[in-house]
Amino acid sequence: MKYNFTSIIIYLFLLGSFYSCGIIKHIPEDERLYTGAKLVIESDSVIKNESALKTDLETVLRPEPNSKFLGIYFGLYYYYKVQKEKPGFINRWLYKQLGEEPVYQSDVETYDVEELLVNRLENRGFFYSSAASEFEETEKKASLKYTVTVPKPYRMVNYKLDSMPFSIHKSVEKLVSESPFKTGMRFDLNTMKMERQRIDKNLKKKGYYNFNENFLIFEADTNQYHNKNFDLFLKLKNEVPKKSLIPYTISKINIYPNYKVSNSAELKPTRYNEKNFIQEEEFFKPKYLDPFVVLEEGDYFNPERSRNTARRLSTIGAYKYVNIQYKELDTLADDNLGHLEANIYLSPLNKRALRAELQVVTKSNNFAGPAFTLTLSNRNLFGGGETYNITPKVGYEKQIGGNQNSGNSSLELGLQNELIFPRVLFPVKINDDFFKYSIPKTKTSLSVDYLKRTDLYTLLSGTALFGYLWDANQYVTHEINPITVNYTALLNKTDAFEDILNKDPFLRRSFDQQFIAGLTYGFTYNEMVNANKKHQLYFSFKFDIAGNTIGLLGKDQGPNKTKTFLGLEYAQYAKADIDFHYHLNMGKEQVIAARVFGGYGLAYGNSDVIPFVKQYYSGGPYSVRAFNIRSLGPGTYDPDSDPTDGDIFFDKTGNIKLEANIEYRFPIVSFLKGAVFADAGNIWNSKENPIYDGKDKFSKNFISELGMGAGIGLRVDIQSFVIRFDLAAPFHNPALPKGERFDFDLSSPILNFAIGYPF
Structure with a gap:
């Protein structure tokens, strides 16, 4: 209808x-x-x-x-409903969710x-x-x-500083000269409060440890004028304590790397770089802990340096609590300078930790099965805040459903070793002062994976990585991996999989290049960390380039043949992704979330196609949810119209990807949340793959080739751990002929199960 x-x-x-x-x-x-x-x-x-x-x-x-929606007082309606003698369970429940007293x-x-x-x-x-x-x-x-x-407002003519004690007068005078107050400014109490806060904040940075914004008072004088003008004077309240009007310096810094209340007072300090490290035994080496502390003896007290020190120490990954306390030392009555002792108390996490994760995975390509991951962590491994993680994993999936591939299953085994150093490991020493906000971490990892897909193939892969990760500020993160090496070996190919490769030479080429060595870089700007922002933005850029360095050492195998390195054919490509998210927080757990993604990969030099593991796919619980995972595209290709394709198990991929999503999220009851969403996207190839009859190539008509769908979702959100169910149906299918693509097909919706929000 x-x-x-x-x-x-x-x-x-x-x-x-x-x-x-x-x-x-x-x-x-x-x-x-x-x-x-x-x-x-x-x-x-x-x-x-x-x-x-x-x-x-x-x-x-x-x-x-009372609130209303589309002119309807839903909250008031259900309030009156429950006033009945027998309102019924549904009306009582709706009143709890929506009801309002009149x-x-x-x-x-x-x-x-x-x-x-x-x-x-x-x-x-x-x-x-x-x-x-x-x-x-x-x-x-x-x-x-x-x-x-x-009436006409009162406006300021002059902003002046009244008399103050010598110890603070010069500092406040300079701040008043830098004030944003301008001649002609309207009298505004809120602006004056902000001015007091500005002066207090800047005085704290100059060492005025005991100063308080409430010590300041403004007086307006209108006696000099007859046309609603005034002079504004800043002065101190009466009887402000003397110690509030003098700056303080840090005369001693005590650091407790393994703080215990019982015996901390009895321990003998170790002096390093003008700091006292107090620990029963060397839990954390002072030379490695020292760069995280930006406080210096003799410096004026500065709360920003304290916050920066606390943040840097908490990022090491070895400490549960970081507590910085200041103690006032005796100061003579006629002194114009106070002295502080800074005590940094560090409470370590347990040295070893074990985390187990068991999931029942259900995928949109009709595969389901359990996956088990175990992570053993060893913190502060060498006494410098290092963290070593070893993670074995095992997973089993079986395809269920009524098609010819129903017997297919996969077994995955993996082992990852990761060692993280909370400092820069580099042949040339880098000054830690270059990184003001946080010290980079050096990340190394070595992993091996075994994947056996029954009746198809066995894939053995190994990966090695060396790189750096650091926060430039509260929102910006950089990650650069100058060394990434990946080797894959395709083993035990069955006749069925060999037939798939014969039909798709591009797919065969994507598996041939077993060796990938290159560099990756990632930039992330993330305002989602600030839950109080109404408008939240997220932007990430990822760049991946491989094959250039080892290409200089590649061995030529002859005309029309690819080069090899150590006897292995290597891949050469460049790939870039842009991912943009926007969240509008409307209050009461209501959010409008939107996302746009674009990615492009270019094979060149030793490669004419990007390796399979680096190609894009579309569809599934984190993509266009109205289509099965890896089934959308490429372009307008329709596997159902190709009698030679049949029900080919293998995934559809491409080297170009565009996606856009929008979602309205709302609470239902307690930890249950709901969503209404729409998705659009597809993948393409920049070069035609003959198997797709030219339907996979990217063109100016890409908008009409987007797969689109809409649906509803249910989420179980318990303290940010989210189990998500999304039911979606397509309303624009690019695989259909032109003129027939717009059709909201509700006959066979796709149920997606996933962990976490899609964006």
């Missing part, structure tokens, strides 16, 4: 009328439903940025009226709101303002109109 736009609007109008009538009959006879207030500003002069002032004033309008006209205290409006205006420099209110009533509803009369 199809509906046009007009019929939907009429339906929604009738639905809203039905709900409205159901609510009005429940309103008591002597009451009216309060529907909100509007604010009108009347002024005898032009108000600069009047819209911002109005927005500010509207925040004091109380109470908030807000009536009698709940509005107009006098209090008028006072708040006048107070807010005076705080913004509009003295002698006034506010009035008037109800606008119908039979069962009432709204309010507030009118504020705003």
Whole structure:
């Protein structure tokens, strides 16, 4: 059944009328439903940025009226429903999720709101303002109109510093000269509070350990002027403690690398780089711990340096708690300088840790089975904060479903060894001061994987990596791996898989190049770490290049043949990905999340196709969810229309990928969350693969070749551990002929199961 736009609007109008009538009959006879207030500003002069002032004033309008959606008071409707003698389970549950108590006209205290409006205006420099209110009533509803009369504001002529003690006067005088206050600035109490905070923050950086912003006070003098101008004076309150007006220096730094309350006072310190390292035995070598501490003896107290030190120490990965405390040392009464002792208490994590993870994996290509991973960690391995992880894994999957490949299964075994150093390992010493925010980590790993796909092949692969990872600031992370080496050996090919390779020479070439050696770089900007931001951005760029260095050492095998290195054919390519996410947090756990992804890989030199493990695919729980994993594309290719393809097990891949997703997330009850989403994307090849009859090549018509789908999701979110179920169906299938691609096919939806949010 199809509906046009007009019929939907009429339906929604009738639905809203039905709900409205159901609510009005429940309103008591002597009451009216309060529907909100509007604010009108009347002024005898032009108000600069009047819209911002109005927005500010509207925040004091109380109470908030009952919420509504498309003109329907759902919360109020279910409130009245549960007032019945037998409301029923569903109505009680909906009331808990959506219900709101009614807000009536009698709940509005107009006098209090008028006072708040006048107070807010005076705080913004509009003295002698006034506010009035008037109800606008119908039979069962009432709204309010507030009118504020705003005169010309008071404006500043001069900003001056009043007399202060010598020990602090010069520092505050310099800060006042750097103030953002300008002549003609409107009197604004909130701006003055921000100025006090600015001065306090900068005085703390200069060593004023005991200073407090509440010691500062502003006085406005209007006696010199007759046209609503004033001079602003900054001064100290009376009886401010003397120790608050002198700067402090750090005279001693004590570091406890393995802090225990019981015996810390009895231990003899080890002196290193003008710091005292106090530990019962050498738990952490001072020369490795010292670079993480940016405090120096003789420096003025600076809270930013303390925070930076605490953050750097916490990133080592060996400590559970980092606690920096300052102790005031005796200072003579006539001294103009105080002294502090900095004590850094470090509480280690357990040296060894064991983490096990068991998953029941269900994939969209009808494979299902258990996967078990065990990680053994050894922290502070060599006394320098090193972490060694050894991770064995085993997984088994079997394809279930009614097709000719139903017997296929796969067994995966793997072992990864990872050693992380919380410092830069480089032949030439790099000054640690170059990395202000955090010290890079050096990451090395060596892993081996064994994958056996029944009736197809066995794949043995080994990977070695050496690289660096560091945070440039709160949001930016860099990762560069100058050495990445991967070797794969395709073993025990069956006749069935050999037949697949014979049909697809490009696929065969992607497996032939067994040796990959190159460099990878990743840049990430991530505002998702700040959960309080309304608008959150995430951007990542990844670059992967292989084969250039060893290409200089490659051995020529003759005309029209690829070069080899140590007897192995090596891959040569460049690949770049861009991934952009945006989250709009609307409050009450409601989020609109969007994502755009683009990737391109170029084979050159020794390669005419990118290795299979580096190619793109589309479809599945983290991609276009209305299509099975690795089944979408490439381009407009349709395997069902190719009698030679049959139900080929092997995945569809390409060297170009574009995707876009949008999703609305909302709470349901407790740890259950819901989602409504739409996805679009596909993969292509820059060079035609003959097996796809030219349908896989990227062209200017790529928009019409996107696979699109929509669906709903259910998520179990327990303390950020998310189990996700997404049900989706396609509404644009590029494999169909032109003119038939738009069709919302609900007959066979795809159920995706995954861990974590898709983006």
